[in-house]
Amino acid sequence: MTTPPSPPTTAPALPPTPTRPLSLSRTTATATRVLRQLSHDPRTIALLMLIPCVMLFLLRYVFDGSPRTFDNIGASLLGVFPLITMFLVTSIATLRERTSGTLERLLAMPLGKGDLIAGYALAFGALAIVQSALATALAVWFLGLDVTGSPWLLLLVALLDALLGTALGLFVSAFAASEFQAVQFMPAVIFPQLLLCGLFTPRDNMHPALEAVSDVLPMSYAVDGMNEVLRHTDMTATFVRDALIVAGCALLVLALGAATLKRRTA
């Protein structure tokens, strides 16, 4: 800056825009912003898209001798990947939003908490659709994953899982003061669900106490839903129940996450 700035041209004062709990244009503006941020980070996008595919590929040849095991675990993993990756991405993104001061700035503006959360869910949901579509296509067409039902239903469960991961990440980031802590929440929140969701052994083979715990963990229903699609041609009642439970959990945790966003902080 060498010359003093010219007097600012006067802009018309903004018409009063009420802060509603959810505004479509503010939500899409937020989703666009999150996707634009990611677009400046191609390495993260590449990792998000490739890692599930590489893992499935690896798994296919780990179980080279028993395609049946690959079917079981592969289908379950299609539901687990979006949950884990979206959990990680969201918890770090929200933590950065909190620590960089942008969250405080946004909440001092007419942005509804619902707009912010729905914006994140929308952006990461879109990302999860691409990620799951790639992984599902690879598994079904190239790795010979034997799915009786429609691959579209696999994709639907994967999307719900991604939403659940986004919701959990958002919620947990409120309790993390640093990236170190946020990353440690991954094993704390995800690993127990991974162990108990029926991926390693059917849930009814577990100790009754653990089975009871697994009954209240949302990932169990995500994996159950995937297995329903694997075994049945039609959309079964159990599948609908599982999908609804995962969706319900995602919405519940999103609401809890919204409650952690405070306009006034100490």
Added chain:
Amino acid sequence: MNYMPEHSSRSPEGHGHDPARPAVRAEDLTVVRGTRTVLRGLGFTVPRGRITGLLGPSGCGKSTLMRSIVGTQSKVTGTLDVLGRPAGHPALRTRVGYVTQAPSVYDDLTVRQNLDYFAGILDPGRAAADRRRADVTRVVADVDLTTHADALAGNLSGGQRSRVSLAVALLGAPELLVLDEPTVGLDPVLRRDLWALFHSIAADRGATILVSSHVMDEAERCHRLLLMREGEVLADDTPDALRTRTGSETVEEAFLHLVDEAKTDAAARTKETTR
């Protein structure tokens, strides 16, 4: 409200400068953070259409006071009215612009993308797209970053990033600008230019500016000063009046004079109470 005709907005004093309706009015304002009382029963007013400097050593409660005015500080008691409404009222969210001490922008977005987003929050909807674009172009020019509009905020220098943060606060022409140390780490030329910008915003638009600084030489550029120390307001006056009252050459001397005075008073009070 008492309306005094001699202070109407047509007075030669300036645009929108109406002491009967201050931009900010605080009475017995107290803020507790954790176990510490950061602000102790403050009472002051910030006149409209004027630049008020908030000065004091670091840790004296300047940022907490600014956060309270913007409505992001919790545990605020007492009276705090901003533009005629209680601080933090939802209707104020488009009328108050706020710049935090550390630049709060997205490092992984370009300058323009940052501003596009915040403009979309302030003035949403597809119908407003043209108005938003004009507004973004205007504020980028105001902080002189037009040539850097497509650079990532994270790749800019510290001073440039804080100007992006300032540009966000200028979006939508707010009536009150709360600026927390906006000139820290800037070179003298930039600082002079930003102060010229603040003055033209106050003069042309009649906007009120509350700007904090711990650099006392910036005080001379303000219309009014609030001097703070340890959560209390030491003085609320014009720079000239402060210097005259304390018989000092500079605002810095005046401040030190007032600090010593406050210490003597406090010592006298303790003596009285122990007696």
